[in-house]
Amino acid sequence: MPRSTQTDLAVLAALSIEPMTGYALRDAIRVHLGAFWSESFGQIYPALARLRADGLVAADEGDRSGSNVHSLTAAGRARLVELMRETPTSTPPRNGMLLRLFFGSVLGAAACRELVADARSQALAMLDHLATARRATEAEPDHLPQRPYWLMTISAGEHSARAAIAWADETLATLDALPD
Amino acid sequence: MPRSTQTDLAVLAALSIEPMTGYALRDAIRVHLGAFWSESFGQIYPALARLRADGLVAADEGDRSGSNVHSLTAAGRARLVELMRETPTSTPPRNGMLLRLFFGSVLGAAACRELVADARSQALAMLDHLATARRATEAEPDHLPQRPYWLMTISAGEHSARAAIAWADETLATLDALPD
């Protein structure tokens, strides 16, 4: 029965904050959830069509001709709560960097250094992005019910990024001490 | 040209340590790379057939009738190095727990607490698993070229799990202080 419930959940949840076009939806997901979620147009538009057909979202004419601003219906909000209550499924992990590092003796210490240094700078960039997001979120009004939850997910990213940096520093030191 | 290079890489890399059957391959990946990689039979067997056809691995009769022990050929080792040098691609993130927490005001603080508590105990279990892996790896002979690299990836898991636990503790405290 569960036909791509993951995407449905993300779409319904995003629309619960604010009605949007499919285009804006993708942008909002990229900007606000980018650290832990992603959707492509090829997922979003079919999902919106399906949800529309099921009466879970309604499409109103937007400013531009041909643009559809989607909003949650009552049924859509009920479905959202239902999907939210399902236990989260995590996609099987696939970390190409760690896979390569595990077999690092094939690659040599120098190439591994590069791998880890890249991961470090990615974490640094993530930290920077999160700092911006944190400032923006902290500027939201105190009474906004979403605010504390947004800050929690930002904090999750920060913890994870800081851990990645600490690990990278430790690992770069180890690699420097390796022969080869 | 790249036809499922991710699986090919994992398979060739694993076979570079030791010749194995497809069954053992899946098990080895699950046990040793489980924290950051996964492959299913539906991937492994077609991959082995393809690699065999391309002359990258050779199949010898195993102990049991019908079992095929695969080992790297010279061409396979060359291909492995080639794949290792490609820049690692990371699968787009999809963290169902954080998605739900971001929209936590739909769910309520109590349900969010559960979500975070589950994540915490998963991280704890991971830490436990990594402790076992660390002991086993540290027991390997000092001169084993893979040993330092294995320890690096174990350390990555440990950093990540500890960060998850610290975040969960902080977040549980925040959730307790929330009304609703």
Added chain:
DNA sequence: TCCGTCATGTAAATGGTTACATGATTCG
């Protein structure tokens, strides 16, 4: 006028899991 952005969608290919079918071997 032309470019960049906003906007909607489709088609093809890929990547991957799950479930199933089949059978040998080992061990209690």
Added chain:
DNA sequence: CGAATCATGTAACCATTTACATGACGGA
């Protein structure tokens, strides 16, 4: 013998990305 495990594979399905086609609108 019967159950668990080892072992190989296939088929169906699902999820997802990528690339493409199309066009409206705003501003330099």
